[in-house]
Amino acid sequence: MAKSEEQFKLFDNTFEPVIIFNKKKEILYFNHNFVTFSKSPPRVLKKAASVTDVLSSEKIQIKKLIDSCIKENQAVISEEGQIQFTQNAEAIYTVVIKVFPIEDNNYVLCLNDLSVEKNLFDKYRDQIEELKSTHSQIVQADKLATLGELTAGISHEINNPLTIASGNSEIIQMILENENPFNQKETLIQAINDVKDSLERIHIIVNNMRSFLLHKREEKKEYCKLADIIKTAKELVGPSFNEGKVMLDIKLQDEDLVGLVNKVKIEQVLINLCKNALDALLSAQTKNPVVTIELIKMPKENYLNIVVTDNGPGIPKEIHEDIFSPFFTTKEVGEGTGLGLSICSKIIESHQGAIKLESEKGKGAKFTIKLPVIEMSSYSQNEILMNQKNRDGKRILVVDNEVQILNILNKFIEDEGHVFVGSTNGQEALRFLESIRIDLIITDHSMPKMNGSEFSKKVRESGIKCPIYYLTSKKNIEHFNQDKDKYNVSGLILKPFTREEILETIKLALGETN
C-alpha cells in the first residue's frame, strides 16, 4: 500500500465524513464514515470522475469552494447549507463543508453534519409557535371571561347616559313642537349638550371594551403613559365597583411616567387584580370597602411600581406560593377559571417585570407590579431583537418627553437594525448612560425636568464623547447655536421630520464615530 494511502487511512478514525482528492479533483480516498453518511457504496465512489460528481448543493457553491482552496492553498469553510448525494438524491442533509490542503497537493473535503440539530431546531420552533398561539388563545379567553363578568355593571353604566339622552331628546321634541321653540333656546342648548355628553360617555365605554377585546397585535409594546392605562382600567371596572358600592381610588405620583408596554395586556392585569379585590371585598362584606391603584417611582430605582391594594379579608400566607399557578382558585366552582393571576404573572414576566403579593389574613391584600424603567426595557428588548437577527447595529439613545415621538423613532431606528433606547427624562437617561455605552444621542430640547442644554452639559461632564443631536422645533434653534460649541452638539433635527431625514442624519452621525 502506498505511503499516502496509509496516511489517508487515519481519517477512518474520525467521526466526520471525509473525501480526499487531488488538484484535478479526482477522488483518492474516502473514509469509512463517508460511505456510511452518503449511503454510496464504495464501488460507486470509486467510479466517480470528480469529487463534485458525488455531492451537490443549491446553496453551497461546492466547486467554487474547492477551487478557492486549491488556488489560495488554504482552508476554506462554507456557510451552512443543504446537500444531496448523487447516489441517494432523496435524502437531504444540512452541513457545513470544510476543504483544506494536505501534503503532495492533495486536499480534504470534510462534512460537518448539522441535520439533527437543524431538524430539532425547526421542530421545537414550530412547537413553541404552537404554544405561543395556545397561550394567546387562553389570554383572549380570559379577557372574554373577565369582560363577561363585568357586563352587568357595564350595561348599567351605559343605561344611565342612555336614559339621560333619551329624556333630553324627549325634552327637545317637546320644545320643538311648541309654536316658538326658540323662546326656550337655553333649555334646548342644555338638552342638546346633555345628549352629546351622554353619547360621548357611551362612546368611551364601548371603545374601551372594543379595544380591550379586539386588540390584534398582542405582542407589540409601545411607549405609553401608565396613568392613561390605569385610568382606562378604572373606566372598565368602575361600573362593577359602583354597583357593589366599593370605592375605587387612584393615586398617581407622576402623571407623566411612561412604560414600554403592551397597553391592553397591562390593562388586563389591572382589571384582573381589581376584579379579584372587588370579589373578595363583596364576599367578605367588608365595611367601607376600598381598592386603591397607585403609580409610584422611587428615585434611583430601575422599576416603576403599580400597586393595587384592598382592605378586604386578605390572603392566607399558606396559599401565597400557589396563587400565581394556573387553575388555582379560591372561588366556588364555576365562578373563576383559576387562570387570571397566572396570566397576570406571565404578562408581567413578558415585560421583564415582576408581580409580588403581600397579605395576611384579615389585613387586606397588596399586589405590587414592578415594570422596568423604559431605558432598561427598550434597551433589553431591542438588544435581544438585534441578537436574534444577527445584526451589528449601533445603540441610539433618544430622549423626548413625547411618547408619540419615541414610538415613531423606535420604529424607524429598529427597522434600520439599530438598538433603540428611549427615555422621557434627562435624569433617567443619565443614570442609564452610567452603565451602558451609547453610540449616538438624540435629545429633545424642551423637556420639563431637565432641558436639552442641561442634559448635554451633564453628558459631557461625565466624559461621554458620542455625538449629540438636538431634536427640536424651529423656534428653539437658538439653543442649538448656543450649545453646539459649548457641549459639542453635532447637529439638529427639526420637528416635524420625515423617516428619510432621520435615517440620513443617523447615518451621517454614526459615520462620525467610525
Add this chain to the structure above:
Amino acid sequence: MSKLTINFKVVSNKVMANFAGNIDEDASFAEIEKVQEKEYVFDFDKVNMINSCGIREWIKFIEKLPKDAKIIYQKCPQIIIEQMNMVHGFIRQGASIESFYAPYYDEDSDTEHKILLKSSDIKDGKAPAVKSPESGKEMEFDAIEAQYFGFLKK
C-alpha cells in the same frame, strides 16, 4: 416520518419485541423498560431510520434492563449495523447479534440487494458468497468488509 412503535410479548421469561419506524428524539421505550426479564429478543426488521438522539435514547433504554439479562438483536438493517460500528454502547456487554442485513450488488442486472445473514455466516471477516435472485450469478459484497463486519469483534 413514522414514529417508533414497539410491539412485544413475554413468553417464558423472554421478551420478544418488534421495532418499527424511526428511532429518534421522540422514541419512547417507557412501556417495554418496565418489563424486567431474563432474556430479550429485539427485531429491527421494520426500523427505517435512527439518528443521534435516537441512539442516546436507545443506550439509556438498554442500560435500564437487568444487568444479567441475555439480549439478542435480530434482522438488523444496514443503518443499525452502521450505528453499531460507530457508537460505543449501542450493543451492551453480553448482547449478541443473531442476524443482520448486508448490501450486495449484482453487476449483471445492475441491482442492489439487502441480504439477511447470520453472524455465524461471517468467517474471517469475509462476506459469504450469495447468488443473485435475478441472474443467478454470484453477487459482489457492496460495502467495505473490514468496516461493515466490525461490530462482530465487539
